[in-house]
Amino acid sequence: MKITLLGTGDAPGTPVIGCGCPACRDAAAGGKSRRTRFSVLAENDYTNAAGETVHGRILIDTSPDMRIQLLKQKLTPRDVLNPDGNISPSVIDGIVWTHPHLDHFGGFGEFYRVQYRLDVYGIPETVDSIGRVFHYLSAVKHYQEFGKSFSLIGLDFTLFEVHHDPIEKPAGVIISDGIRKIVISGDTDTKIPEESLALMADPDLFIVDAIVPKDPKFVNIKKHLNADEAAELAAKIRSKKTYFTHLSHYYPPHDEASSIFPLAWDGLSFEFDRRYLSPVPSLMLLFDADVWFRRLVLLFDVAVWCCCLVLLFGAAVWCCCLV
Missing domain, CATH: 1.20.5 (Single alpha-helices involved in coiled-coils or other helix-helix interfaces)
Structure with missing residues (x-):
């Protein structure tokens, strides 16, 4: 199983249009402060119904930057049988949506004339809301419930409820291969239901919303966690490894900020092999690190x-x- 953080930025991304702050300058120069909008790619080798071993891919959210994110991954398509009996190329086996904010679903339209079959998963309110925007795409809807697992590409996915006003029923995501457990908080504040906290407990890897550092200047951002709140949540659920995501340009430049905070960056990958969890930056993958x-x-x-x-x-x- 492999988890890649395709995008680790907040809604505007970094650099922000027209901004010359230190983080935006670092991003413009090509540093790790450059952050596209949030999306996660889960990959796994599994045995399909025909008994074949195939490489499966699931997207968590479809960022407005999805096209460039997926092009960077150099994904190899495979032929799949569509409901109409025709064969067409497919690069993604399914999409799991957390909530209907544009920075989390806006890239879905990039599949137009690229992939015919699109299976989408999520809470009904989320799936239907996004479906109304992209009514011209032939998405196959798979409604899910909080707390009930569903299987995709040999992995178990579970949605849990978080709190992200004014969104109705926003979700976080748990991914498990039966041994390892990854928790993605989704966009949330501190008002996470107790049932969800129980589901989130003891993850091997926790990817958590931490939009700003703790600073009185930024207390207005109430519908997301700040860095202190994210760290407290990680401790509360006893996370073994934590990375902050959904990051704004209010942090210092990445290299400086990462000495203080466990910041993720675009392209950060995690491969789960036997007993070991190994964070592998995408550049290192080129050298089979x-x-x-x-x-x-x-x-x-x-x-x-x-x-x-x-x-x-x-x-x-x-x-x-x-x-």
């Missing part, structure tokens, strides 16, 4: 087992000598 990491882990495991065998053999020889 995670492949080498897995080889080192395997080598370490082999070395440990060899040591155990040597000790057992030595103990057996010693016992024989005593006899």
